[in-house]
Amino acid sequence: MTFTPEQFVASSIVKYGKLNEYIQEKLVSDFSAIKGNMLMAEGLKNYIKENLETLKAKQKIEILDIGPAIGALSTLFTLQALNEFGLMEKAQIHLFDVSAKVIEQTLNCKFFFPDSIIDPKLKNPIHQKLRQAKGEVGSAENLPWKNEKFDIVLAGFLFCCVHDSVKPSIAKEMQRVAKKSGFIGIAETLEKKTFSSPISAKLLEKLFKDAKIAFKSGKSKDEAYIICMEK
Numbered sequence: 001m002t003f004t005p006e007q008f009v010a011s012s013i014v015k016y017g018k019l020n021e022y023i024q025e026k027l028v029s030d031f032s033a034i035k036g037n038m039l040m041a042e043g044l045k046n047y048i049k050e051n052l053e054t055l056k057a058k059q060k061i062e063i064l065d066i067g068p069a070i071g072a073l074s075t076l077f078t079l080q081a082l083n084e085f086g087l088m089e090k091a092q093i094h095l096f097d098v099s100a101k102v103i104e105q106t107l108n109c110k111f112f113f114p115d116s117i118i119d120p121k122l123k124n125p126i127h128q129k130l131r132q133a134k135g136e137v138g139s140a141e142n143l144p145w146k147n148e149k150f151d152i153v154l155a156g157f158l159f160c161c162v163h164d165s166v167k168p169s170i171a172k173e174m175q176r177v178a179k180k181s182g183f184i185g186i187a188e189t190l191e192k193k194t195f196s197s198p199i200s201a202k203l204l205e206k207l208f209k210d211a212k213i214a215f216k217s218g219k220s221k222d223e224a225y226i227i228c229m230e231k
């Protein structure tokens with residue numbers, strides 16, 4: 001896929017981690033977000049290939065997207081990856097965000113992404129999945145689900161938006177709600193102009209002690225990097 005700068009997605013960013021520390025919501029043209037999410041989808045495809053029979057045997061594939069922002073870019077790429085393996089039908093999406101507006105607009109499909117990042121044939125099925133998704137509002141330091149609920153846990157550019165003090169609890173919660181052998185996907189950036197609180201891959205890996213790294217990519221200062229893990 002190739003993009004023109006105009007096609008870079010506009011995503012809603014709400015800065016900072018806690019409800020009462022909400023500072024601003026703004027639209028950014030966000031190339032890193034697309035790049036990071038595309039890389040994360042590659043990591044997910046590797047995982048799907050390795051676990052295809054197990055995933056096929058499941059009635060539902062439970063997916064949690066934490067901090068989806070309006071449009072849930074990570075979910076969008078995840079559904080397209082699942083579709084390549086005939087697994088999209090099984091997806092049950094859960095969206096969790098500190099912003100009620102993010103949840104409301106995404107579940108009602110009040111967003112636009114360019115055709116270059118959504119296969120036009122999949123636009124309706126993806127919108128249908130989002131309309132059927134379950135949305136919850138809160139801060140990711142406390143996720144409202146039991147242990148080992150999800151097959152896939154995603155956090156695209158979440159850690160770079162939350163205060164350093166809450167990063168360890170968020171990582172712990174993500175590992176708690178992921179199923180054993182489940183997939184945890186993280187896309188991040190070290191770019192400081194847009195994101196208030198970037199974290200290095202090395203530090204992030206330290207926070208995910210319960211998971212084994214399956215795939216990682218990206219190094220340069222301004223680019224997105226991803227870490228995909230299996231619990």
Ligand SMILES: C[S@@+](CC[C@H](N)C(=O)[O-])C[C@H]1O[C@@H](n2cnc3c(N)ncnc32)[C@H](O)[C@@H]1O
Nearest residue numbers: 014017033067068069073097098139140156157
């Ligand atoms: C940069 S956007 C990420 C967008 C999208 N996931 C992506 O990959 O492009 C960060 C999102 O995290 C949400 N967020 C920020 N702090 C949060 C927290 N403590 N708990 C849950 N969501 C949070 C914001 O509201 C926003 O939707």
